[in-house]
Amino acid sequence: MPEIRITFLGTSASVPTKDRGLPAVFLEYKGQGILFDVGEGTQRQFMRFGRSVMRVEHILISHYHGDHLFGLPGLLSTLALYGREKPVHIWVPVRQVPYVEAFLNAIPMGVDYPVYIHGVDEGLLFHTADFTVYAYPLEHTSDCYAYVFEESPKVKADKKKVKELGIEGPLVRELKAGNPVYWKGRTISPEEIVYTVPGRKIVYAVDTCPIFHERAVGADVLIHDATFLHDDHELAVEKKHSTVLEAAELAKKLNARLLVLTHFSARIKDLSVVEAEARKVFEHSVAARDGYTIEL
Secondary structure (H helix, E strand, O other): OOOEEEEEEEOEOOOOOOOOOOOEEEEEEOOEEEEEOOOOOHHHHHHHOOOOHHHEEEEEOOOOOHHHOOOHHHHHHHHHHOOOOOOEEEEEEHHHHHHHHHHHHOOOOOOOOOEEEEEEOOEEEEEOOOEEEEEEEOOOOOOOEEEEEEEOOEEEEOHHHHHHHOOOHHHHHHHHOOOOEEEOOEEEOHHHHEEEEOOOEEEEEOOOOOOOOHHHOOOOEEEEEOOEOHHHHHHHHHHOOOEHHHHHHHHHHHOOOOEEEEOEOOOOOOHHHHHHHHHOOOOOEEEOOOOOEEEO
């Protein structure tokens, strides 16, 4: 399995369609799972596309509108039936936490493992040795946040130089840890062998007008709201969503490597039209279908 795998479990907006489930995107990193939004039917989409719901550790909810939230009680209940013991962390815009807590407390789910609900505000949410997750505000009809997954920089050794010097494995590890080593009569500094590669960045921004934010610049994958085609621009402004064209323009400004469009209105029947509209502005654009998977 690749280090990063992103699966689009649901790509519709507001209501499901025959071909599209409600919003949910599952990011796996070295076996750890982050679920962005949890629309109705998300747990079934896990089964449909061969992903393990037991890997979910964090659920990042963009906002509390029903199409992004109604799958949460069922998913938590199923985890309990599967014998879940590890905690689940749920992240919700801070002013919406009381409503989500009330929603979950009103339903007998039989959850006997730890569930922690955290309020989201702009900035750092959590981090591990391998990655960090940030949030920044979007512009919608309620408080709504984008989420940014940033992989930690990777320290690598120049294989050619390692071979030339004949350095053995333990010494390479010391150099990568930032320590000089003594080898064949001289001291070798890390700078001679070691270099740093920036980590990969995934941005999830749905249910929003197009918002430029420095945190999203240089995204390897920009997952963005594309609720309407540009012919419906006035409706997009009224509902505070993005058109396909606006998402493509934003991806270009952010210098993203790949734009993945999602959250499509039911009025959009042909996703090839979405891709054609986006690629006029930003060539590296894809309209996500349910089950679409990216491996990095």
